[in-house]
Amino acid sequence: MIVCTTIDGIRSNIRWLRAERKIGELSPRIGFVPTMGFLHEGHASLIQKARAENEIVIVSIFINPKQFGPNEDINRYPRSPQEDQLLCEQLGVDALFTPSVEEMYGKSDIYTHVHVDLLGNFLCGKSRPGHFDGVCTVVSKLFHIITPDAAYFGQKDAQQLRIIEQMVHDLSMPIEIVSCPIVREADGLAKSSRNAYLSKEERALAPEIFNTMKWMKQQIILEENDVRQVRVEAIHRLEGYPGFKVDYVSIVDKKTLAPVDHIDHVSGTLLAVAVYVGNTRLIDNINIA
């Protein structure tokens, strides 16, 4: 596996890989998986899908300062570079790109950013102002560097996935965005690098996020209870667990991400949740229509 820390280095290796993997006159497909490292089975599922669907697979690991707010956890974000490299090798990744902040943004920062309208204002965008501008800025830089045919994103970060889909459409980027299902622990907790922050007691209670979402889905779909009422009861239920503080419990249109009062089987409805468990902010979501 090739490991590159510079933009020039990964570009020249991609040129070489493209020439080496050429199939007759056909150019090989590049599948790309952008991550922030501390890789787990959720990331592995994206890489495996990319491996199955492309001749060349590239993974990036970059903890992007532009998507963290001033009081967020960038300095303590978990890192495991050696284990990550080993896992990528085992999964048959062709090249791993691990640039430094200076390599990506220069010594004195960049002057051009991607700004997300509307879709970035709901859900996580409300409590993480500027977060999705930071995500789209780095993802579009990575897309220009890697030049993938397809890029793989997890549904756990449903708003991020929806925003990236819109970005490639709006900015005419010729890249297929592949949506990958959420990988969960046996007890239902969505796998996440931030789960490493949880104490033993917090970890034991964290599956109540998924349990509450399943309960809400049942109340709304099977019992046909009022969406607003179920939402209020769910917030109450979650905040009953010690250390839990709800950031949002939202029922939104899958496309616009705007809150809805009724489920809609045509446009699709998403139930999305962000909860502080102690100091750790966890997100999760399920489709309810």
Ligand SMILES: Nc1ncnc2c1ncn2[C@@H]1O[C@H](COP(=O)(O)OP(=O)(O)OP(=O)(O)O)[C@@H](O)[C@H]1O
């Ligand atoms: N449990 C999961 N199932 C499927 N995809 C996932 C899962 N967790 C993360 N991903 C996807 O992996 C990619 C990289 O995510 P990232 O490196 O931020 O990991 P993370 O576990 O989501 O970290 P964090 O704890 O910071 O949210 C994203 O597209 C994300 O949606």
Ligand SMILES: CC(C)(CO)[C@@H](O)C(=O)[O-]
């Ligand atoms: C897509 C991403 C790698 C951009 O920094 C990040 O937001 C993530 O890990 O989901």
Ligand code: BAL
């Ligand atoms: N998984 C999304 C990246 C972030 O929380 O910053």
